[in-house]
Amino acid sequence: MNELIEAVPFLGKRNPRLTKWLIIIVALVAPLIAAYFGRSWMRILDFALLYMMLALGLNLVVGFAGLLDLGYIAFYAVGAYTWAFLASPHFGVHMPFWIVLPLGAAFAALAGIILGFPVLRLRGDYLAIVTLGFGEIVRIFMNNLNHPVNITNGPQGINALDSLNLFGWNLSQSLTIGDFKIHYLYLYYYFFLLCVVGSIIFIKRLQISRVGRAWAAMRDDELAAKAIGINTRNMKLLAFALGATFGGVAGGLFGSFQGFVSPESFSLMESIAVLTMVVFGGMGNIAGAVVGALILTALPEILRHIALPVQEAVFGTVILDPEVLRMLLLSLAMILMMLLRPAGLVPAHARYSRPELLKGGA
Amino acid sequence: MIKLLEARGVGKRFGGLTALSDVSLTINKGEVYGLIGPNGAGKTTFFNVLTGAYIPDDGEFVFNGTELPSGKPHLVVEQGIARTFQNIRLFGQMTALENVMAGHHIRTKAGVWGILTQNKHTREEERLTTERAYELLKYVGIERFAHTICKNLSYGDQRRLEIARALASEPQLLALDEPAAGMNATETSQLKVLIEQIRHDGVTVLLIEHDVKLVMGLCDRVAVLDFGKKIAEDVPAVVQKNEAVISAYLGGPKHAH
Amino acid sequence: METLLQQIVNGLVVGSVYALVALGYTMVYGILGLINFAHGEVVMVGALTALQTLLLLMGIAPDMAPLLKLAIAVLVAMPVCMILGFLMERLAYRKLRNAPRLAPLITAIGMSFLLQTLAMIIWGRNYHTFPQLISTDPMQPIPGVFITPVQVTIVIVSALVMAGLILLVTKTRLGRAMRATAENHRVAALMGVDTNAIIALTFVIGAALAAVAGVMFASNYGIAHYAMGFMPGLKAFTAAVLGGIGNLGGAMLGGIVLGLVEAVGAGYIETMTFGFLNSSYQDIFAFVILGIVLIFRPTGLLGERVSDRA
Structure with missing residues (x-):
């Protein structure tokens, strides 16, 4: 939270208290503002929150532990497909969320460990390529496991996933209280917001702990980390598993929200997109992941709404379609950030201790 | 005297190069033990083998009566050996x-x-x-x-x-790899005070050093490595007069540089 | 038996293209320690530039001999790719030579996607038919085993190009400067080698090879599109690692071996897994091989350098 407050330009450093309340209020009323511009903007906000969870999880692996994972989206896929298998007509199984979501997280963590074991000894850049390969292998299986036994339904994906049902309260149905009707997109928004806040709290706690310090030590100097007694193998596995857990949970939520899953949603480009969010915001700090995810989810959509009419007005046709614009934006963001501002948009200094624990202060 | 660490016939080769051969030495509890030798004598290799960064080809280390695991740095630390690096490695x-x-x-x-x-x-x-x-x-x-x-x-x-x-x-044993490297005279004398304090507080110190003056003034006993072999081990005053040591440092006829 | 022979022929053809691309990866890695993720995209730019040239030539000189057209297309594609390689190094990678270790790799990934996007803008999303100017009529040197003239050409051209590169690196002054720079930048610079120029040159040569590879790829399959470079790029990287990254001979060997494993594997995967997996899993082989090599023999088949913990 402190990092986030400091990240707010002008106001953040001058008046942290005010900024804090401002952030909370904006987070709470954001969907109301979005609704003013149309339903599609509310949906975009919901997705931004999902991407925040992904960016937070990947930041844990890349930013905290220094392991460049290019196949992160595979864990998102594992979570989403777990939801599809256990809560949809595909196999006719309809389990409640409090079973499916933890299971998805567990499977994702397991996948993280399975990937982690063999690749732990690899150097940074090799690790990146092997994780990329892992992500592609998962996608190839999703695409082809409709034969000889139909498990994933191949490229068509799986439809009609159960929506999120919190102990009898279905988030996909608009809530009516008296005359007042709350659209379901709001419900998802606040639920996802809760998940993001929970994730931030968890990750902050991890960062300021013996585990967070061990990760940072390993990232800054692996040899020295070993020499002070850190079991780097276990710490890397832990980073992979925990990062994957966040991906798995986000994947399950994605499945329930979207209502269908297909391999297309889990392409390499998505892994790269999440990585760009982390890099753009600033590797290794929580505020960076949040800000990066928000900006890089919203910006392509804003561009879509501005650039398309402009292009039609000027050229008469659409030259750059929204998907191309998004790719262009993401790849340029990645290159320019590395060249011009490698610490990211929010170059906050991550804290790994609570100095206030010292008696009398220092 | 209680033995804290014992190296038994430790050897390490890199390809055809023998970095350490049959090095045996004993460090007693509570002393400051110096390990000196010319550049490339194998001091840092000894450190790396001791602390588990490398796996020795021969021999073993016995610490507090139990054999140290090789190639597992974190377990060595757990046993009670901590180290610093020649070129400072902080996070x-x-x-x-x-x-x-x-x-x-x-x-x-x-x-x-x-x-x-x-x-x-x-x-x-x-x-x-x-x-x-x-x-x-x-x-x-x-x-x-x-x-x-x-x-x-x-x-x-x-x-x-x-x-x-x-x-x-x-740690029970603190291994310092050239802690005075790059320090000026004031800093070095402050360091000397610190190391003496550490020993006084019950931690045994293994010191690799280039600065012969520091080693001689600080160490209870000193071992000298040359071309991966231990050529002397004694109190500083005796080692200082040892002919093999003098020729190793000044370049005797056998090992022209 | 015929299937096996046929798959070996196919594997050799694809493998020799992998080898050409792998050389680009391995040269850059050898000299900078950087995985130039965008190298596959240079292959794609080569193919699409050649395609554009061919279409132009067909418009203005329809009677020109097909082989001449192809030659001109290659001669246009090569300098275009060389300029691209030069610009990548100059504008992006050079600034990052002393940056934290993940920065150059992340930049290279961004570069790869940027090039794909730009190609998508220029040439669209569609698959383009690449004119197959060398005959694709299959011949049967052994009954039951087919090989096309274009495939024969690919193998021969790759062999010639690689031989030329080996000569350049081992016999010329320039080659010696390249090897010296790969060994140690600073020392090479002290010896009077303009290391910046050598590094730029390495990118340029790699890009030229990639351009040739791109044309061969497109000619073999008769298709070109904006994403065609990515997978072959990854596989060529795998080939470079398999052979021992930083080692020219290793890249060639790795390319051929990978091509063979992939082709033979794809031919037999269905029988081997009792019909559970089929040839649509072909792309998995490269990744699995990459993982296995890196874990069990990170120095590759011919590599000498210790790639882990310096």
Whole structure:
């Protein structure tokens, strides 16, 4: 939270208290503002929150532990497909969320460990390529496991996933209280917001702990980390598993929200997109992941709404379609950030201790 | 005299090059033991084999009566051996305090569940770690830089910080790899005071050093390595007069440089 | 038996293209320690530039001999790719030579996607038919085993190009400067080698090879599109690692071996897994091989350098 407050330009450093309340209020009323511009903007906000969870999880692996994972989206896929298998007509199984979501997280963590074991000894850049390969292998299986036994339904994906049902309260149905009707997109928004806040709290706690310090030590100097007694193998596995857990949970939520899953949603480009969010915001700090995810989810959509009419007005046709614009934006963001501002948009200094624990202060 | 560490016939080869051959030595509890030798004599290799960074080809180390695991640095630290590096290796993105706290890792237990729920045990452990780290910074005399990012510290202070970080693992044997390298005379004499203090507080010190004056003034016993072999081991005054040692340092007829 | 022989022929053809691309990866890695992720995209740019040239030539000189057209297309594609390689190094990678270790790799990934996007803008999303100017009528040197003239050409051209590169690196002054720079930048610079120029040159040569590979790829399959470089790029990287990254001979060997394993594997995977997996899993082989090599023999088949913990 402190990092986030400091990240707010002008106001953040001058008046942290005010900024804090401002952030909370904006987070709470954001969907109301979005609704003013149309339903599609509310949906975009919901997705931004999902991407925040992904960016937070990947930041844990890349930013905290220094392991460049290019196949992160595979864990998102594992979570989403777990939801599809256990809560949809595909196999006719309809389990409640409090079973499916933890299971998805567990499977994702397991996948993280399975990937982690063999690749732990690899150097940074090799690790990146092997994780990329892992992500592609998962996608190839999703695409082809409709034969000889139909498990994933191949490229068509799986439809009609159960929506999120919190102990009898279905988030996909608009809530009516008296005359007042709350659209379901709001419900998802606040639920996802809760998940993001929970994730931030968890990750902050991890960062300021013996585990967070061990990760940072390993990232800054692996040899020295070993020499002070850190079991780097276990710490890397832990980073992979925990990062994957966040991906798995986000994947399950994605499945329930979207209502269908297909391999297309889990392409390499998505892994790269999440990585760009982390890099753009600033590797290794929580505020960076949040800000990066928000900006890089919203910006392509804003561009879509501005650039398309402009292009039609000027050229008469659409030259750059929204998907191309998004790719262009993401790849340029990645290159320019590395060249011009490698610490990211929010170059906050991550804290790994609570100095206030010292008696009398220092 | 109680034996703390015993090296038994330790050997290490890199390809065709023999870096260490049949090195045996004994370090007693409570002493400052020096390991000297010309450049390339195998001192740092000895360190790396001892602390588990390399796996020895021959021999073993016995520490407190049990054999040390080879090639597992973190287990060696757990047994009670901590080290510093010749070229300082701190964790660049952390503050001085956090570096020392990281050094305490092996003596703490909190698991992921405890950390996520911030249960009582975890909170207490974190508080103790923080306080202990601060104490250690005080001990080496740099507590005023506790919240400074370590790469912004002066060279001498970085050395001290590295020693504090090593002490945070609560070692019985502290192995220092050329701690005086790059220091000026004042810093070196301050370092000498610090090392004597550490020994006084019950930690045995193994010192690799180039600065012969420092070694002779500080060490109870000294071993000399040359071309991977131990050529002498005794109290400094005797070693200083040893002909093999003199010829190794000045370039005797057998080993022309 | 015929299937096996046929798959070996196919594997050799694809493998020799992998080898050409792998050389580009391995040269850059050898000299900078950087995985130039965008190298596969240079292959794609080569193919699409050649396609554009061919279409132009067909418009203005329809009677020109097909082989001449192809030659001109290659001669246009090569300098275009060389300029691209030069610009990548100059504008992006050079600034990052002393940056933290993940920065150059992340930049290279961004570069790869940027090039794909730009190609998508220029040439669209569609698959383009690449004119197959060398005959694709299958011949049967052994009954039951087919090989096309274009495939024969690919193998021969690759062999010639690689032989030329080996000569350049081992026999010329320039080659010696390249090897010296790969060994140690600073020392090479002290010896009077303009290391910046040598590094730029390495990118340029790699890009030229990639351009040739791109044309061969497109000619073999008769298709070109904006994403065609990515997978072959990854596989060529795998080939470079398999052979021992930084080692020219290794890249060639790795390319051929990978091509063979992939082709033979794809031919038999269905029988081997009792019909559970089929040839649509072909792309998995490269990744699995990459993982296995890196874990069990990170120095590759011919590599000498210790790639882990310096």
